[in-house]
Amino acid sequence: MWSADGAGVPLLLRGHEGGIVDAAFSPDGKRIVTASSDATARVWNADGAGVPLILRGHEKMVVDAAFSPDGKRIATASEDKTARVWSDLVPLRGPDDPKLWTATQYCLSIQRRTEPTARADHQACERRVEQARAASAGRP
Numbered sequence: 001m002w003s004a005d006g007a008g009v010p011l012l013l014r015g016h017e018g019g020i021v022d023a024a025f026s027p028d029g030k031r032i033v034t035a036s037s038d039a040t041a042r043v044w045n046a047d048g049a050g051v052p053l054i055l056r057g058h059e060k061m062v063v064d065a066a067f068s069p070d071g072k073r074i075a076t077a078s079e080d081k082t083a084r085v086w087s088d089l090v091p092l093r094g095p096d097d098p099k100l101w102t103a104t105q106y107c108l109s110i111q112r113r114t115e116p117t118a119r120a121d122h123q124a125c126e127r128r129v130e131q132a133r134a135a136s137a138g139r140p
Helices: 100-102 117-135
Strands: 021-023 033-037 038-043 053-056 062-066 075-076 082-085
Touching: 021 062, 038 062, 082 100
Parallel strands: none
Antiparallel strands: 021 033, 033 038, 033 062, 038 053, 062 075, 075 082
């Protein structure tokens, strides 16, 4: 990303595994969405800070991505002949993020569940979270 006046060193947004075929700024100019041949779209902070939010779900190249006028949603189009509208654009803050624990039944805390399988489901969820952490850190 270059400054509009061409001055300075460009900001590099690295992370896609394939070529980037489209990019667009959010209406407030604080975020950038990129579409890639790696079948993902990514949402970046325009200043390059932090880790991008990865939008996965398409089976083929994402050829277009755009923010809604209010900046709360992103539409993507893919060579898999689908378009997707992404509305939850805030990344999880980690395994203790309340959004994770309310997003799926098996991740609800034991205290919030009453059925007999609650403890086993909760432990299974914690194992999956640990496996995801290990995979993202590059550990087997």
